[in-house]
Amino acid sequence: MFTGLSAFPLTPLAGAEIDEKSFVSLIENLVDAGVDSIGALGSTGSYAYLTREQRLRVTRLAVDAASGTPVMTSISNISADEVMRLAEDAQNAGVSGVLLAPLSYQKLSADEAFRLYDRVTAGLSVPLCVYDNPATTGFHFSDDLLVALANLNHVASIKLGELPAEWSAASQRIAALKSRIAGEVTLGISGDARAAPGLIAGCGVWYSVLGGLFPRYALRLTRAAQRGDEDEALRLSADLAPLWAFYHRHGSLRAIATVAEILGIAPAPCLPFPLQTLSGQERLSLEQILGQLPRLD
């Protein structure tokens, strides 16, 4: 299931409550577009700000609305005990896979992170994706640790976080990592702006923020890369450079949530307090740019 386009939708909030109607509409749009899988409650889905009960509710809504499209969900939490409970909840709700970031409060050592994954995977009956997201977790995976984790039972994919800024160095890292892990474990590119080069460089899946809101555009890019049409994939990515600039300045979550608000797909404000979507001149600029981009839906 961890191949192709994995779309990460927002979890729109209205105050402290989930806006269930707009969340279900987002999922239905992904199914209608034909994404390969859905990453509900990823970082883009604001999982870390929700209670256990809210996460279970959102997971159930996602699985129901997905109508058979595989759904995975993050089970990450600062508390390892809570991770175990969230894993149980997610599996009871019928997910096809789970995502786990080494979320912690005290910075984990590599040994501590390995122990966490070892304990969690031992109790799983669905595949797990290792969620490398140093911008939010502060944890940096070494390749040695990723290789060790890829050998654990149930580990089926690695969502790569930081890559070297220089693309040939990033490609080399991807190739080196691929050569060291079992063939059935996929590598996933995240960071939408790097999706096209990442897929071309050998990643088997794009864990996509863009795809959560605009699955058809993200699928065109993904399919182009999958059939080896590098020029088309890179062109589709380059055409969105003005949007990537907003990602870069505000983070992908604030940028894409603002787009969803502007288009009326999510209520405003839709992010968990105190996170703010864009305002003032930046919001106006984003509105203008949206009018100039290629058709996204």
Next chain:
Amino acid sequence: MFTGLSAFPLTPLAGAEIDEKSFVSLIENLVDAGVDSIGALGSTGSYAYLTREQRLRVTRLAVDAASGTPVMTSISNISADEVMRLAEDAQNAGVSGVLLAPLSYQKLSADEAFRLYDRVTAGLSVPLCVYDNPATTGFHFSDDLLVALANLNHVASIKLGELPAEWSAASQRIAALKSRIAGEVTLGISGDARAAPGLIAGCGVWYSVLGGLFPRYALRLTRAAQRGDEDEALRLSADLAPLWAFYHRHGSLRAIATVAEILGIAPAPCLPFPLQTLSGQERLSLEQILGQLPRLD
């Protein structure tokens, strides 16, 4: 209440449960030694790994055992809604103050952090300490933000985190900050190894990991600095240089928790999984060093 020695005890765990007996003993030891305040459920108290119910229980135990010594407790959480609930719990349990770190998942902007403190303090009836801990939160406070926060109602202290490595630069920062904030808001030094120079440089309080386990030694250092005996304060700190080296290598929490295990003050292992206290040669070295340090209790 945010002056002198504020001692931060461990919250020893036995598996997933609080070891209440050893926690209460730690608090009683602090009261007996005469610390100025107790920071229950600080970073050293592993607050971030505990459920809301556990945090309420530990806070109640601390307030009861403190017998009138002021207790403050962290109300930090990734979710701002949960912060509001934790603030309510803490006040119901009878705390004299609360600590709030800008814990988040997405890195907060300065404006977002200000909104968080503004909302939380508006609903408080006890003073609040701004908890600057970039190593765990990833958030870096500018001096401008600290000054703005110091002007909020109920903000009574700032627990400083990172300071320039070069001590004269650190002193200058402390002096500059003191000159910009209201006189009744204290600045607190954290990072035990810097406590003596921090107090000498003008900090009014030491938020102390060492003091949570060895309050008498920490009080001697604090009182020396308070009466202007710089030499004595610096000597007491320098005598613990071998301990600071373990803090530096493993973080203060793993180091002090290992000390507590070695001395039988906490059960082993006492940290929340997957955090590990020291093992192997490092643990043996720490045991040896403990035998060579001046008397700590």
